[in-house]
Amino acid sequence: MPEMTGTETALNRYIAFHEALGRARPRPDGDSRPFAASALVRSPRGEAARDSRSLVQRTRENFRTLKEESGGWRAPSGAVRWIYAAMMAAQSIDMNRYFALRDALKAGRKASGTGTLYAGGSRAALVLSLSDESIDTLIPRFFAIKAAIKPPWWRRDVSITDMFSAAHAAEGASPADVAARREQAEAIFAADRVLRGHKREGARLCALMGTSPHQVIAGFADLRDAVRADRKLRSDHDKSMLVAWACEGLIAADIPALAEIREALPRQCRGAGHARTRLAHQVLVADRPAPPGSSISALTAVIAAQAAMMAAVIAASSAATTTAATS
Secondary structure, three states: OEEEHHHHHHHHHHHHHHHHHHHHHOOOOOOOOOHHHHHHHHOOOOOOOOHHHHHHHHHHHHHHHHHHHHHOOOOOOOHHHHHHHHHHHOOOOOHHHHHHHHHHHHHHHHHHOOOOHHHHHHHHHHHOOOOOOOOOHHHHHHHHHHHHHOOOHOOOOOHHHHHHHHHHHHHOOHHHHHHHHHHHHHHHHHOOOOHHHHHHHHHHHHHOOOOHHHHHHHHHHHHHOOOOOHHHHHOOOOOHHHHHHHOOOOOOHHHHHHHHHHHHHHOOOOOOHHHHHHHHHHHHHOOOOOOOHHHHHHHHHHHHHHHHHHHHHHHHHHHHHHHHHHO
């Protein structure tokens, strides 16, 4: 029997997690189950860590703890709660530390002068939990970075600002360094005719992942041509996805494998926001080397990618539901 490739192994794990989550009690709904499974696929290497039964059990325990602590209304709530629970299980995040970080963020918000926290600080706390530095160090650093990169109000998205502020704080970056990296990358994207409209998005990702903007610009063109050549992918992606893929180092030769994974995913994995393609990408890169930089940088990049995927699909699904209800 031929040895399975890394992609096939990751796909098999994804299917196993998807099925195991479907048998669990309580179990995630149809919106959260595919993304909870994709979070579990990204668990650290090691046979024990990847055992579907133990990871699903930890996900259920995390879900119960989040539900008990947050009640029926505080974030994370709804479908997002299951995805948080799975991310925490996959990365072995300590729940007590997560709650302590969230409480510290809330306590420090007003004095920081940086405005509101997205979802009560839940997403920032999730990312900050990846670092083992003291809370007294992480929280001031988070607010200092947020102050340094916070955009003007007319193009502000608190969910993005909080997520990337937490990611950089977890990797130990200084506010000045983050701002400088972003500014340099943004200038390069702004000068490119094709990607100038995505200059801020590209700059955010390059600053976090340590990727060269020139590499992203070159890689984007090749990825775009490869996706357009695939009959099903050409209508199931967007420009932002290609920018993110180029930042991660995907190349045109990866697109056929991504398309195969997309078709092999369980039929239940569907939804607005190009959900199947986003899930296929997560499976494709699950076992690949981490982005450049420290292990914390790599982990925060993973969480950022998963959170962005989750937010895009949920937002698209909500928009579709609202349109259907009002039309």
